[in-house]
Amino acid sequence: MSEGLQITVITREGETNTVMRGTGHDTLMQMLFENDQGVEAACGGCASCATCHVYISQEWVDRIPPREQVEDLLLTYSEHFDDVRSRLSCQIQLTDAMNGLTLEIAPEE
Numbered sequence: 388m389s390e391g392l393q394i395t396v397i398t399r400e401g402e403t404n405t406v407m408r409g410t411g412h413d414t415l416m417q418m419l420f421e422n423d424q425g426v427e428a429a430c431g432g433c434a435s436c437a438t439c440h441v442y443i444s445q446e447w448v449d450r451i452p453p454r455e456q457v458e459d460l461l462l463t464y465s466e467h468f469d470d471v472r473s474r475l476s477c478q479i480q481l482t483d484a485m486n487g488l489t490l491e492i493a494p495e496e
C-alpha cells in the first residue's frame with residue numbers, strides 16, 4: 388500500500404484541501420471520511436446510502452474504473468447526479484495511479 392498518495396478535495400464550503408492517504412485507507416471514501424472532508428458515509432461503504440457522493444474532476448473521470456451497476460443505480464436516484472462526474476467514493480479502490488486526483492464533495496442529499 389502506498390502511503391504517499393495524495394489528492395485534492397474541494398469541500399462543500401468551497402475550500403481546497405490536500406488530503407493524504409493514511410494507514411487502512413483502502414477506498415476513496417475512507418480517505419475522505421478519516422480526513423473530515425464532509426463525507427458522512429452512513430452505510431459504511433456498502434453502496435446503499437449515497438452520502439459518500441463526490442464529483443471526480445473531468446480530467447480524471449476516464450482514469451479510474453467506471454461505475455458498476457449498483458453504484459450507477461443509487462446515484463441516478465440522487466438529485467445531484469452528474470452523469471459524467473458522479474461517483475460513490477466508497478466504490479473506488481485506491482491505487483497509486485490516483486496520486487493527484489482532484490474531486491469535489493457533492494451537495495448533501
Ligand code: FES
Pocket residue numbers: 416428429430431432433434435436437438439440475476477478
Ligand atoms: S458510504 Fe454509503 S454508499 Fe458509499
